[in-house]
Amino acid sequence: MRSSRGMAFSALLILLLLLIGFQNCGPAFKSAGRAGSSELGSGLNTGSVLKLTPFDGGDPDSEELSVDFSKRVQRVGIANLISTQDFLGNGKFKIDRDTAFPTKMASPRASLQFPASDSRFRQVNTYFHLNNFVKSLVDNGVFPTDFNLLTADANCVDDDGGRLPYLNNAYYDPSRDLLCMGVAEVGPFKAWSSNDADVIVHEFGHSINHQVSSTEILGSTLDLGALDEGLADFWAYSQNSNPHIGKWYGAAIYEASGLRVRPFTGLRDLNSVPNFPLDRTGQRHQDSRVVSTVFKGLAQRGVNKNTLQKLGIRVLENMQIMSTFAEVINSVKSEGAALGIPAATIEGVLNERKLLRKDDVNQLSLVAERPVYVIDSHDFPGYQENGNCDGGLDAGESAVLYMNLTNTGVAIGTVAARLTTAVPAAQIEILPGAQDGTYTHFPANTSYYAATLGSRTSPTYLSSLIYAAFAVKVGAGTPAGDYDFTLELVGMNTVDDTPVRKSIPVTLTVGLDANVAGKCAGDLEQSVYP
Amino acid sequence: MRSNPRVLLIGVLALFTGALLWWMGDRNSDVSEAKGSTRSPIENLEANEAEKIDTVNIAKNSAPPSRSIAATSPLKDWAQTRDPFTGKVRTYSGGKLELNGKEELEKADTFVKSFSQEIFGVLPRDLVYAKSSRAARLKVTYQQMLAGYPVYGSTLALLFEDGELRRVQNDLQSQPSLPVKMDWKFEDALEAYRQKPNGGLRQQAVIEKVELAKDPALIPRLILYPGNRGLIFVYQFYVVEEMRGRAPARAMVLFDPLGLRVVQKTNMHIE
Numbered sequence: 001m002r003s004s005r006g007m008a009f010s011a012l013l014i015l016l017l018l019l020i021g022f023q024n025c026g027p028a029f030k031s032a033g034r035a036g037s038s039e040l041g042s043g044l045n046t047g048s049v050l051k052l053t054p055f056d057g058g059d060p061d062s063e064e065l066s067v068d069f070s071k072r073v074q075r076v077g078i079a080n081l082i083s084t085q086d087f088l089g090n091g092k093f094k095i096d097r098d099t100a101f102p103t104k105m106a107s108p109r110a111s112l113q114f115p116a117s118d119s120r121f122r123q124v125n126t127y128f129h130l131n132n133f134v135k136s137l138v139d140n141g142v143f144p145t146d147f148n149l150l151t152a153d154a155n156c157v158d159d160d161g162g163r164l165p166y167l168n169n170a171y172y173d174p175s176r177d178l179l180c181m182g183v184a185e186v187g188p189f190k191a192w193s194s195n196d197a198d199v200i201v202h203e204f205g206h207s208i209n210h211q212v213s214s215t216e217i218l219g220s221t222l223d224l225g226a227l228d229e230g231l232a233d234f235w236a237y238s239q240n241s242n243p244h245i246g247k248w249y250g251a252a253i254y255e256a257s258g259l260r261v262r263p264f265t266g267l268r269d270l271n272s273v274p275n276f277p278l279d280r281t282g283q284r285h286q287d288s289r290v291v292s293t294v295f296k297g298l299a300q301r302g303v304n305k306n307t308l309q310k311l312g313i314r315v316l317e318n319m320q321i322m323s324t325f326a327e328v329i330n331s332v333k334s335e336g337a338a339l340g341i342p343a344a345t346i347e348g349v350l351n352e353r354k355l356l357r358k359d360d361v362n363q364l365s366l367v368a369e370r371p372v373y374v375i376d377s378h379d380f381p382g383y384q385e386n387g388n389c390d391g392g393l394d395a396g397e398s399a400v401l402y403m404n405l406t407n408t409g410v411a412i413g414t415v416a417a418r419l420t421t422a423v424p425a426a427q428i429e430i431l432p433g434a435q436d437g438t439y440t441h442f443p444a445n446t447s448y449y450a451a452t453l454g455s456r457t458s459p460t461y462l463s464s465l466i467y468a469a470f471a472v473k474v475g476a477g478t479p480a481g482d483y484d485f486t487l488e489l490v491g492m493n494t495v496d497d498t499p500v501r502k503s504i505p506v507t508l509t510v511g512l513d514a515n516v517a518g519k520c521a522g523d524l525e526q527s528v529y530p
Numbered sequence: 531m532r533s534n535p536r537v538l539l540i541g542v543l544a545l546f547t548g549a550l551l552w553w554m555g556d557r558n559s560d561v562s563e564a565k566g567s568t569r570s571p572i573e574n575l576e577a578n579e580a581e582k583i584d585t586v587n588i589a590k591n592s593a594p595p596s597r598s599i600a601a602t603s604p605l606k607d608w609a610q611t612r613d614p615f616t617g618k619v620r621t622y623s624g625g626k627l628e629l630n631g632k633e634e635l636e637k638a639d640t641f642v643k644s645f646s647q648e649i650f651g652v653l654p655r656d657l658v659y660a661k662s663s664r665a666a667r668l669k670v671t672y673q674q675m676l677a678g679y680p681v682y683g684s685t686l687a688l689l690f691e692d693g694e695l696r697r698v699q700n701d702l703q704s705q706p707s708l709p710v711k712m713d714w715k716f717e718d719a720l721e722a723y724r725q726k727p728n729g730g731l732r733q734q735a736v737i738e739k740v741e742l743a744k745d746p747a748l749i750p751r752l753i754l755y756p757g758n759r760g761l762i763f764v765y766q767f768y769v770v771e772e773m774r775g776r777a778p779a780r781a782m783v784l785f786d787p788l789g790l791r792v793v794q795k796t797n798m799h800i801e
Binding site for chain 1: 611614615620621623661662663664665666667669671682683684685687689697699701743745748755757758759762764768777780782784786789791792793794796797798799800801
């Protein structure tokens, strides 16, 4: 009895010492330019200084970024859970893998204070921010109970392949329950994503999103990809209170890619108000602001952090396969109301972003002079076979179809599209996985002529419009002639229960001159397109 | 005049019995209406599909199918959202339903056994419990199966609050018909994939090397995928790919072994 009491006392003492040691680690983050500044508090352990070395040769902006980073670290608070194992973790995640420095693992059994140049510093930093984020969700009662234990690799060089390029970005891998905190190389300097609190929380936020919803659901549409990114940014904002997401690591990514953006306001600026739908690009990170700035807008109108966390989780729980922004916005409305957020507050935020809308797809029609592009080259090898680059659909050929639409009215947002046909599948089959598509938006009074993305010769690629693409296979014995299809369009609707639909008949002519091997001058040549 | 208590009691009992008989008759007529003429075309379609499945069930098992215990859908008065292309109800919300069972999992099981065939046209035996998670609400998810094969993306999610069912999310395939299965070999499918690893309808970076992910949990498997003309068999597997000028990437691939093409490819590096 006495012996076990003694052991318990010893364990408590060790734990206390560990906590003291770890507490010293938090405030010890200091920027290179502000050492000794009073805002960092007193009693700092100067042995653990984070020097975010300017990665662009002394640009003063970089120093500001590092100051900003250290301020954010200051706000996060003190970690309160430490694994009793030989690696850091808290039962929801563990840091027992380090692909860049596999033999250097920070252990709570020893000191957790490391100089910023030590790779274990980044393990501690990752632990620190993840633990606080987890604690925040647990305390708010919204941490998912079936959460798969996650492995966080704070110095990840990705052991999947042999080569490491200049940029090995940070990511979450749902198939392995893994956070890979990668690195951007800017000349001789390595900028590790695990130094940036926003990136750490953002990536872990993806794991929350995917486990509350699912990878199948969040990967099913462009809009849900944007929701995934938008909420990941919001999780970072909710923890670190900085609307300039990923300011430090983001700058490093740009530098590593040979781009310099000054002033750099982060990878995404949650203070901005996106001009929906014209700002849409079809790129999930860029389109994420449709979601993240709604949450930021609600925060600005006084909705507290706990309520917004609950709202984010409830919206995720509501998502289904093929959901679009309309279902996201409708969920923000209904779940926001369930949480007691005044309707006027929600509507004010949504209206400011032009997200309360009922788009009329009746103002869309096929472009008369070239309604459909038939891409019958080999640019899309997953979908194309026997292409002969004549821009027409031929027997024996599998081809990609782009429907060119003209908009005769005001700008409209996400348009869901589906191609159908009653022609027997033996003659014409719309290929599985290629029957549904999305137009991200249509600017007002504009016609669009789409050509192959990245085509070498065609000048008509428009980056501002991601258009629906479909793929069909024409049976080898299909007679030449005209075949009927239907293009179904559904407009974005966040106003009532009845979205505007339109069915557009499409006629495609099938020729007989397919399967002429070698007719394409080059696999990527698109010379037949205007 | 004094009333006879015995006569009064008999009178009250007669009135009560009459009222009870009248009420039961009214309930029965409600049920028959709900089964027939008052349905919307889409509801009729769903009911017909359910009846078709019953017929299949009878033929296969030579035994009467286990009919739902409820004559009408308990969700019929709930708010609905529909798939704009097919008209299928995707979401039921705005109501509350108390179900038998101590815990939500038991209640969810009660719901599936009682109503999945009636409402969604899917036999309870084809809905396999997948997971439950309590975050903002308790969400119980069932995976649709057919002949032992999971149907990709086809789930039923039941959301509970305060022990009551509050929301139902239907991503099920209501006409589950098993496609013809051929004697494919996964190695052949993988080799075909290696020849044409670019999936999707947008150009991608040149893929120089494809390796099958070695993680024990990511074993390639045959599943069903909802195409535009019904279900098809696809292989689901995970690959590690090297692309020129980029870090290696992981992807989940759904590959059609009959058409020898990628049906869906999902990036596993969520940045």
